Amino acid sequence: MTPSELFDLTGKVAVITGGAGGIGVAYGRALVEAGASVVIADLNGAAAAATAKSLAGGGSRALGVPVDVTSADSAQAMAAAATAAFGGIDILINNAAIMTDLPPYGLSNMPTADWDRVVNVNLRGPLLCTQAVLESMGARGGGRIVNGLSAGAFMAGGIYSVSKYALHGLTVNLASELGGRGINVNAIAPGFVDNDSGYASLPKDSPFREALYATIPGKKSGPPEDLVGTLLLLCSKAGDWITGQTILVDGGWISRL
């Protein structure tokens, strides 16, 4: 197989939750360029439709749909829309998350409603969306699921870290459970991403950002496009033998190289 054949996604159908956000748009563009048909699913349905239109260039290989990943019915409707438009689902990217609108509390004094709000989107959402696509993936002989983790999972960063660390656990457990059905489940954990959400969670000129950069041996930060190579690896033939992994794309920050 040639390198381009290894990464070719022609004929595949991918669903990206949170697809209208900064990283989701970069993922959508890459998957379309690799040959896949792409469903951009987002809480902001209008933004999802606009993103899909911009990706497809008005063509027929991208569709925007509204979804609330915290609702099983909504996740099922998203999967049904993907199947109706493109015939089935091969790839699910669980990318939607609450990252900037986090509760202003530590864990020790957090109201349960705030805990539920974050955990529902960041953890329950990926589970519900996974459940919603399994029938279609099974009918197509297998598939790929990629969870949007964060380097923040592996440090003490409050409810966001807890939700992302739990998503690592969900990744490992789903990989174990679904491997026999030909479904690989992995995660990408980015470090500092140069986009609006990244800068909203830690301002560009914050001295704290500079202090953290000093602990990163490799590249300090990168645009969403720097995550695309890892995404394509995990979604394509090139990643056939990879499952249950969380891949840190963070310049060696968390591994303390």
Ligand SMILES: NC(=O)c1ccc[n+]([C@@H]2O[C@H](COP(=O)([O-])OP(=O)(O)OC[C@H]3O[C@@H](n4cnc5c(N)ncnc54)[C@H](O)[C@@H]3O)[C@@H](O)[C@H]2O)c1
């Ligand atoms: N930006 C960073 O610095 C960074 C770093 C590490 C990890 N991440 C992770 O990458 C992923 C994408 O981040 P981003 O920077 O593109 O963020 P973003 O805020 O730009 O995009 C998130 C998207 O998720 C959508 N969303 C939120 N709640 C939803 C729900 N209930 N149902 C459906 N969609 C919903 C939002 O509408 C938004 O379009 C997230 O999982 C985030 O935790 C981001």
